[in-house]
Amino acid sequence: MTQPVLEARKLIKHYGHVLALDEADFTAFPGEVVALIGDNGAGKSTLVKTLVGAIRPDQGEILVDGAPVHLASPLDARGYGIEAVYQDLALAPDLDSAANLFLGRELYAVPFVRVLNRRAMRQRAVAAFAELGIELPDVGTPVGMLSGGQRQSIAVARAVAFASRIIFMDEPTAALGVVQRGRVLDVIRRVRDRGVSVVLVSHNMPEVLAVADRVEVLRMGRRVATYTAAQTSVDELVGAMTGALELTNGGQAQ
Amino acid sequence: MTDPQQVAGAPSAPDGSPSGAPSARPEERPAGPPAAWRERGRRLGGAVAGASETWLLLALVILIVFFTVKAPGKFLTLTDFSLMGQDAAWLLVMAVGETFVILTAGIDLSVGSLLVLAGVMTDLYCIHHGGANASWTVIAVGSLIGLATGAAWGALQGFLVAKAKVPPLIVTLAGFIAAGEGVAYLITGGADFRTVPNRLVNTIGLGSVLGVPWLIVISFAVAIVGGLVLAFTRFGRYTYAIGSNAEAARRAGIAVDRHLIKVYALSGLLSGVGGILSLASFGSTTIAGHAFDNLEVITAVALGGASLFGGRGTMLGSFIGLAFSTVLLEGLVIIGVNQYWQEVAIGAALVAAVYLDQFRRRPRGGGRGRWAGLWPGRFGRQRA
Secondary structure, eight states, X not given: OOOOSEEEEEEEEEETTEEEEEEEEEEEOTTOEEEXXXXXXXXXXXXXXXXXXXXXXXXXXXXXXXXXXXXOSHHHHHHTTEEEEOTTOOOOTTSBHHHHHTTTSOOEEEGGGTEEOHHHHHHHHHHHHHHTTOOOSOTTSBGGGSOHHHHHHHHHHHHHHHOSSEEXXXXXXXXXXXXHHHHHHHHHHHHHHTTOEEEEXXXXXXXXXXXXXXXXXXXXXXXXXXEEXXXXXXXXXXXXXXXXXXXXXXXXXX | OOOHHHHHTOSSOTTSOSSOGGGGOGGGOOSSHHHHHHHHHHHHHXXXXXXXXXXXXXXXXXXXXXXXXXXXXXXXXXXXXHHHHXXXXXXXXXXXXXXXXXXXXXXXXXXXXXXXXXXHHHHHHHHTTTGGGOOHHHHHHHHHHHHHHHHHHHHHHHHHHHTSOOOHHHXXXXXXXXXXXXXXXXXXXXXXXXXXXXXXXIIIITOEETTEEHHHHHHHHHHHHHHHHHHHBHHHHHHHHHHHOHHHHHHTTOOHHHHHHHHHHHHHHHHHHHHHHHHHHHSSOOTTSOTTHHHHHHHHHHHTTOOTTSSOOOHHHHHHHHHHHHHHHXXXXXXXXXXXXXXXXXHHHHHHHHHHHHHHSOOTTSOSOTTGGGSGXXXXXXXO
């Protein structure tokens, strides 16, 4: 079996008396789209936050390319080529799309006094958007004036532009219309084809089956099943999520 | 939203460049030169017409014409622009710091008080080291003490805002009272120091370089450097980003708390510069003379198009805003309006500026009319 690009082993996370992660495992292989599904409160967000360095687990191990790592902050995670697209976008509405793309990673014309190279950032932003087939009227428009789909595209493009290993996307299509939803899914496939893995957190089962290669199911803070997307069904996934399905009968139940 | 005219007509360029931005995008020019020029001209026209600076500049011109007509042969002769520039020198310097603070969605009410405190600290050192005959070395050391006092006080306020999460309105209101009404009176015993080094007064206060008063040279230099930093450096970009969406900035790896402390420290430092200018100009610490500086400065910045909700505004706007309020006040004096009406005029201008900001912040992403924000029902719902 190939080496996982990112792996979590027996992660435990308490919030007071609440056990959010109960020896949760997670695996992502290189160049795949893996969907992470689970009912509300199953621990999806906690697991994702742990893997992008936003929170630290109480116990357990995180491995990048097989080597244990310590993710103390999102910056650490970025250092390993791990990026995230947040559900609430995390863009600055008054800055233009080029500025948002490079936020926190600006290019400089005069590095010594931190003078920005706005032309280079604009040109690279145009190239980055073109590569993903994202159409924007103008990279100089404040993103607050763009549509929800365009903003989502910018958030995705930002993660894609800097991720070398894996991108986490938390409900990336939740706020979008049908056409824009299709575009984001196209972008996800294109990212995977470039060799970067994508972790898709979603409630939308048909969408999961349409785009994911593998599905991992989380319930009550632990991984209860993994499926190959091509060999499973919506009913099976929902069954595993809710616990209605007897997992000993499931395809690759853990 | 795909109409470039509409796009170019954004209320204010968030990257701080007044209007030149559209022409700096070579990758977007259409192929043929004539079409390119037409397109560029159209974009530039749209940007100029849409920028809030343009409208304020127009209002400023109308105001000047009004006062010139109303008081023929008086307005532009008695109070020429040089005199107005000198009267507003420390306000301009403080407006530069206030612009940074307001862009982070903060506010600094302490500016006038820190000006007084910095002036007192500077003069306190000078008085004990030669008084009126103090040397340039003494003046320089005294000035450094004043600047350090302003910067340190500002940094403390920034710390309380960023780390202790006390609202900036409260922190700087406390600073305003403590520094201006408290510490400055404790040090002076309530009576102004009137012994100020002659060299300082005769040079910075009254002197000129190449015919331009030092007060104007220094304050304009501060404004230009401040404007360049805001528009072209990482420091400026982070200031906009934090005011626009602090959480996004934090997630992007920006050290938000540290940046806020720097911004408030900068505002305190520039209040210190204002303190030295005021000391040199008046030859006195004028401890009771700057109680309303904060309102004048905030009014100027708000008039200039900076949003009190952060993220939007330019240094050029703040400059024109200050020019507007200065002309308004001087003009009212010239045409003989009772001086107490001036305070009313400033208050009215502040309310008007913030009201206009509310409706410029119309909902993003389209869907509603251009005038939707004019009515009170929409107030309070600002963020997308």
